[in-house]
Amino acid sequence: MLRLENIHTSYGPIKAIRGIDMEIKKGEIVSLIGSNGAGKSTCLMTISGILTPSGGSIVHGEQDITGLPPHSIVSQGICQVPEGRRIFPRLTVLENLEMGAFLGRSDFMPTLQRVFKLFPILGERKKQYGGTLSGGEQQMLAIGRALMSNPEILLLDEPSLGLAPIMVSKIFKTIQEINSEGVTVLLVEQNARAALRLSDRGYVLENGVITLSGSGRELLDNDKVRHAYLGE
C-alpha cells in the first residue's frame, strides 16, 4: 500500500536518512524503532511531505507521491500525528477536530461521533481550548484530529512520549482499535517493547539506515534488539 524506495533525506549537509526501503501493507501495524537521532521522525516527515527527499521515491498504491506538499499527502489518505501532539492551543477541541476534517474526506458528523466514541473525554471537553487539556488528552485530540480526515494510513510519531503509564497503555489499546477498524498504522516509538508487541512487522533504524526488519515477534526475540532497545 505504501512503499519507500531508496529514500534519502538531508538537513543541509547532514544526511539524516540514507537509502531506506520500506513497505507497509494494507491493514498492518508497522513500527519503526531506533534510538534518538536515528532518523525515525525524519522518515515520517518525509512521507508526510514536510520534508522533501533528496533521492528515492515514495509510492502510494500505484501513485508516486514523492515531493507532494503535505496537504496533498493528506488528501491521498495519509495523515501524520507529529511528535509533541501539536494541537492548535487556541482553537477549541471541536475546532481542532473540524480542522482535522478540513479536506472533507468523510462525512463530518458520523466521523465526529466515532472519534467521541473512541475518546469520550473529547466530547465532554469539546468547547474547551485545546491548550487547556492535559498531555494525555492532547494526545487523544491529536489522534482524533487525524482520524477526522478518514485516513487510510496513520503515521504516529512517539504517541506515548511523556505520558503517564496508564495513559500509555490506553493510547496503545486505542491504536489497536483504530487498526481493527481498517486503518493501516506506521508507528514510530521509543517504547520499543510496547510498539513491537502490537505490530505485525517492525523495522530497526540506525544512523539513517534500516539494519533489521521482521515480524514484531521476531524482533522482540532478536538478541540485538533485546540488548539495544529492550534493555535486557
Added chain:
Amino acid sequence: MLLQQLINGLTLGSVYALIALGYTMVYGILELINFAHGEIYMLGAYLGIIILGFFTAVGLTAFSLPLALGLTLLLTVIFSASYGFTVEKIAYRPLRSAPKLSPLISAIGVSIFLQNYVMITQGATDKVFPPLVSSAGVTVLSTRITFLQASIIVVSGIIMALLHAFIRKTRTGKAMRAVAQDKSMASLVGINTDTIISITFIIGSGLAAVAGLMVSMYYGLVNYFIGYSAGIKAFTAAVLGGIGNIPGAMFGGILLGLIESLGSAYISSEYKDVYAFVILILILLIRPSGLLGRNTEEKI
C-alpha cells in the same frame, strides 16, 4: 468640545483600525511586518479617485450617486486586493523559508516601488477627490457630525464585525487561526497554507482599500506619500493592541485615533503626529506585547 473631539477621533480611529487589521493579520500568520501595507491603502485612495472619475465621465454619478459610490468601493477593493495578492506572490512567497529579515527588506522595497510607481504614473502633486459627497451633517449639543463621518464609523464597524465573525465562525477563518498558531501542523491536517496566506493578504488589502477610499473622501486630498504616515500610525495601532491580535488591532486603532484627536485639541495640534510615536515608544518600552497581546503564542 469633548464630544466633538471624540467623534473626530472615532472617525480617524476607525480608519486606523481598518489598516491596522491588515498588519496584524499578516503578522499573525507570517510574523512579517508588511511595510508595503500603507501603500496598498494609498493605492486604494488613488483607485477610488480614478474609478469615481470614470463613473463621473460616463454619467453614472449624475444618474445615481449611491450606486456610483457603491460600485467604486467594490472595484477599489477588488483592484487593491489583487495588488496585495500579487505583492505577496512576487515579493514574499519566494522568501518563505529565507531568514526573517529578507521578507522585511523585500517589503520595504515593495513600499518604495509602489510609492514611486504612483508618483510617476499619477504625478507628484496632490490629487483632489471629487467633492461629490456633501459636507452636510447634523448638529446636536453644539457637536457636529457629518454624514460622511457617520458613514465612516458605521461602515468600519460593520466591516470589523463581519471580519470577526468570519474568523471565528467560518471554515476558512478557523483555518487562518490554525495556520497562525502552527503553520506546519496546519499543512499536516490538509490545509493549503499558501492559499490561506493569499486569502489573508486579499482580506487585509481589501480593508486597507476601504480605509483609503474613505479617507480620501474625508480629507479630499490624496498624494503618493499618504501611505507612509498612515501606515506607520496603523502599525502603531496594531502594536498598541498587541500585534497579531485581531480585536487588539480594532481597539488599538480606535484608541490611537482618540488620543490623536484629543491631544490635538487639548495639548497642541502641531504635535498631531508626535502622539502616535510617543505611544509606540511607550508601548514598546512598557508592554511590548500590547494592551491585549498575549506574548507571541496567540497570533490571530
